[in-house]
Amino acid sequence: MVEILSLFLIMFLFIYVLKIMKDKTNLVSPGFIFLIIWCAIFILYSLSLYNMNTVPNSTLTILFLGVVSTVIGILLGEKYRIKRSRKIDKGISKKAYFVCSALLAVILVATAYNSISLLLSGVSLGSIRYTERGSVLNSGLIDILYNYYAVPMGYLLIHVNINSLFKEGKSKKIYIISTVFIAVTSILTEAGRFIIYFIAIDALVLYFAHNKQLFKSNPKVKKYVRLIVIACVVGFIYITTNRGSDVYKTLYTYLCGCVPYFDNKINHFNSNYDHTYIFASLNGFIRPVTVILNKFIGLPVPSIVNVVEDILLDIEMNHQLIAPSVVYNGFVSMFYAFYVDLGIFGVIFYSLVFGCFAGSAYKNMVNMRTEKSMIFYLIMIQAVSISMMRFYFASFNFALTVVYLQVLYSKKSMDDY
Known part of the structure; x- marks a missing residue:
């Protein structure tokens, strides 16, 4: 099964390269980088080095659907750039x-x-x-x-x-x-x-x-x-x-260890929790706000935010064996947050949405070439580059980077976009 899915991803990558050549664009599209990473993940996992644990076809299919949805979203974002006021x-x-x-x-x-x-x-x-x-x-x-x-x-x-x-x-x-x-x-x-x-x-x-x-x-x-x-x-x-x-x-497990760890954690989630809708994926923005409101005006932190915190901390704190001699934690892929929120539908839908934003950031960078558009594009590339680890905006360590970007860059509105 993993070999077939790897072949599909390689074909998808080949088509993407043809698109890059046709459009005469460079190789720094988030879609190209994302596909390179996930082709490597699937191929390396299929090698089963260090006797890495095998996962059922259902788990591989979830990951595959997430990858394909993300790339489709990026292509849509590159073609239909999100309208915004030019600054x-x-x-x-x-x-x-x-x-x-x-x-x-x-x-x-x-x-x-x-x-x-x-x-x-x-x-x-x-x-x-x-x-x-x-x-x-x-x-x-x-x-x-x-x-x-x-x-x-x-x-x-x-x-x-x-x-x-x-x-x-x-x-x-x-x-x-x-x-x-x-x-x-x-x-x-x-x-x-x-x-x-x-x-x-x-x-x-x-x-x-x-x-x-x-x-x-x-x-x-x-x-x-x-x-x-x-x-x-x-x-x-x-x-x-x-x-x-x-x-x-380390390099091998950093890349493809997320496959068995993702399988382990979705099984744990299914046995212990209910879906959280959007709170896991956007935890990096939501939790800082709830913590500030709690500290300064005494507003209680919503229970669902605390549940999400427990789910995400479990990834870091509870180490698991993904191979006989490999203890692993942290790297659960960005699709885990999507699965926690809405199951398989969340993996497909939220991957598509994230892809649209990543593709749009690339298009803005190419068309505008402003410093802010360049920095936001680098942030989205950073999100793509850690897709084997976690979803960027599920962690406030990463999500607050976007908040500080908005605060630090001065701007004036213009009529065009």
Whole structure:
């Protein structure tokens, strides 16, 4: 069954490539990137390396329907761009950039300092990642500031920084220093690797999104991209080995481990919960609002929001064996949130809606080329690039990036779209 579905996805990818050639567009459409990722997932899963658990055909079909619906949605979004008022994009102001960066630096220095103290005492990066989080984020205030501000703002400023490297007439040093600082302090805080992945994705996507004329007038850009990608690869390998993991095994399970884990979690969900309609998929926006209303005016958090929190925390907290020697958590694919909300129909419908927004973001970027449209496009590419892990907007760490984007970019309305 998985081989047949893989063949269908490969054929779909081939058709998509023909469309790209016909339309004379580049290879940074979210549909192309999404298909590459999910073709790899299905093909790698079919290899059954490390004796990975097999899943029933019904689970594979759900994932396949989600993938196809997402790509169809992207194609619709690219063709029928969501109408919106055109904005005069002034870009992020220097004052806003430095204020946000300064506050981010204070929080990250505080959290990284705690981690450095643990490392100097002999604690490994693996322990910091899995057992010492309470010691790193050692107060309620630090925990809130880190998760609700530092993480999403760090992601947003990385997008801004990498995008600035491709702009002519701008000094690059401050953006390079900022990116390195955010990456290093974030890694020290959580011993995570995905921030490295995001930086590499941004650099490569922007490299292919720009025309060759830019590189003729600004040849250093190619050098920056090469250095960024090499540094990210070296950083990923170092962190992985330092945490005591095998690099190849990690890459393999990162990609296709979501298949058996998704199967495990939908079975657990079906036995313990009812569907949550839209609250799981948009938890990243809904939960911060309910928490703020609860803290400041005493409005109780709706029970369905707490149920969703339990469901999503279960993904992180309850580790499962997806192979005899592979303990796994976290990577459940973006389709899990859709399934939690509305079952198989939710996987099809919400995948289609998400695809439409991703395709529209790409179309806006191509047509408008404003800084804000470019940053939002990078956010949607980031959402696509973690589709094997979770739905972007189900996590407030990611969803608040969009909120901060709207806050930081000044604009004036125009009549056209």
